[in-house]
Amino acid sequence: MDNETELVAHMTRISLDHTFTVSKDAVFRDLDGEAVILDLQSGTYFGLNAVGARIWHLMVHHGTLRIVLEELCREYDAEPAVLEQDLLTLVSQLTEVRLGAVQ
Amino acid sequence: MYSITDYGVMIADRPRITAYAEAMRRVITPDSVVVDLGAGPGLFAMLACRFGARRVYAIEPDDAIQVAREIAAENGLTGRIEFIQAMSTDITLPERANVIVSDIGGVMPWFGTHLPSIADARQRLLAPGGRLIPARDTAWAAVVHAPDLYARQTAPWDDNGFGFNMQSARRLAVNTFRKGAVAEEQLLTPLQRWATVDYARVDDWNVQAEVGWQAGRAGLGHGLLVGLDRTLVDGLTFSNAPDRSGTLPPDTIYSTLFFPWTTAVALETGDLVDVEIRAVLIGSDYVWCWQSSVRDGRQPSVIKARFEQSTVMQDALSPASLRKTSASYVPALTENGRMARFVLEAMAQGVPLGTIAAGLTREFPGHKLRDPLSYVAALARQYG
Numbered sequence: 323m324d325n326e327t328e329l330v331a332h333m334t335r336i337s338l339d340h341t342f343t344v345s346k347d348a349v350f351r352d353l354d355g356e357a358v359i360l361d362l363q364s365g366t367y368f369g370l371n372a373v374g375a376r377i378w379h380l381m382v383h384h385g386t387l388r389i390v391l392e393e394l395c396r397e398y399d400a401e402p403a404v405l406e407q408d409l410l411t412l413v414s415q416l417t418e419v420r421l422g423a424v425q
Numbered sequence: 426m427y428s429i430t431d432y433g434v435m436i437a438d439r440p441r442i443t444a445y446a447e448a449m450r451r452v453i454t455p456d457s458v459v460v461d462l463g464a465g466p467g468l469f470a471m472l473a474c475r476f477g478a479r480r481v482y483a484i485e486p487d488d489a490i491q492v493a494r495e496i497a498a499e500n501g502l503t504g505r506i507e508f509i510q511a512m513s514t515d516i517t518l519p520e521r522a523n524v525i526v527s528d529i530g531g532v533m534p535w536f537g538t539h540l541p542s543i544a545d546a547r548q549r550l551l552a553p554g555g556r557l558i559p560a561r562d563t564a565w566a567a568v569v570h571a572p573d574l575y576a577r578q579t580a581p582w583d584d585n586g587f588g589f590n591m592q593s594a595r596r597l598a599v600n601t602f603r604k605g606a607v608a609e610e611q612l613l614t615p616l617q618r619w620a621t622v623d624y625a626r627v628d629d630w631n632v633q634a635e636v637g638w639q640a641g642r643a644g645l646g647h648g649l650l651v652g653l654d655r656t657l658v659d660g661l662t663f664s665n666a667p668d669r670s671g672t673l674p675p676d677t678i679y680s681t682l683f684f685p686w687t688t689a690v691a692l693e694t695g696d697l698v699d700v701e702i703r704a705v706l707i708g709s710d711y712v713w714c715w716q717s718s719v720r721d722g723r724q725p726s727v728i729k730a731r732f733e734q735s736t737v738m739q740d741a742l743s744p745a746s747l748r749k750t751s752a753s754y755v756p757a758l759t760e761n762g763r764m765a766r767f768v769l770e771a772m773a774q775g776v777p778l779g780t781i782a783a784g785l786t787r788e789f790p791g792h793k794l795r796d797p798l799s800y801v802a803a804l805a806r807q808y809g
Contacts, residue, residue, distance in 0.1 A: 369751030
């Protein structure tokens, strides 16, 4: 499978009923709305745009993805389906690089 | 790299130097082959000669080794010391050493590539049964009342004298640790040992430890003070542990390190403090993280403060710079990058520096280099 196919396959296993838990190896730094997360295990940085940084904050605060989506829908003028896709894609990417886990 | 003044400060640190000299005197015999790892101006190498070593290898990547050569010559030791300008990890020796002496660890053993270098030397350069100096480091920590150390980092941003809000800079400052000392009575908790590095065995460059204290006295806590006991050989130790930091000379190399908290916390006697300290080697530098929580001693479920701090947060970075640290960032060569590539490619083809400099001026007529030859020579020193 290529990376994109793997990501899609991974995404199908993640739902709004999941809770996101931040890895103990993730060090988050935000700056002017954007952010990077350093993975202490691999020494690599993961970049987040402004929406991604906001999602990260919401996940740290709420954990449950359904509540995170509800908050995003209140904050952003976008279709809920689009926001849900953005949320699940980001969670997929973060779990793929082991910056967090879903339960 | 260190300047000659820096080396002078190290040599002037008599408690440290005399302890190292005594450790060498105890283990070096007339049959000894000694490696001085990170030799600098070569004092340990010359001491090894004085204590009778048969052969001494002084290994130092910096040009300071030239000074070491000259000093050795001035002291009639040229024939007994082999000077090798290289990283120890890049060389092999014609014989294994009985003693490897080094002092390349900074204030804490988790410093640069110190631990990988020692482990490599132990595996490849040390004879079976050989001795490493130092033998062991034990790291200690305590919670401290340290208004002066804390103000040194935060006061410029808390009160700039003009009424501006400069908290953005303060957030960076409190994620930075610095050398600093306090008097013993400023310790609000007992000392806790949080890590030990046994140089004969160490094979993990990172450290992660959880430390817990119960405040022994009330006071405003400003952060953690960290220091170590260094055992050079069994029975010979010097200390910069937090309870001794106030007694150390002000210019000592091995001071204690002050890790500030995000805000000061009023501690009552019996309050509980838990800290997770972590240092992770990434590239050739460590990232330090310290997560602290303070709980009410009478009601432990009541959290008085919680901080998550890291040196990841200590540097001023723009969003553009941040993006450049991301694994997904695709860099493009700037004009300076293209010039460096031109020089490196010419070096790979064996072109003399002067010819490369002339070619650089031809290929990049708009360059702003004042002296192209110096620019090329600097790259050659670094990569040649």
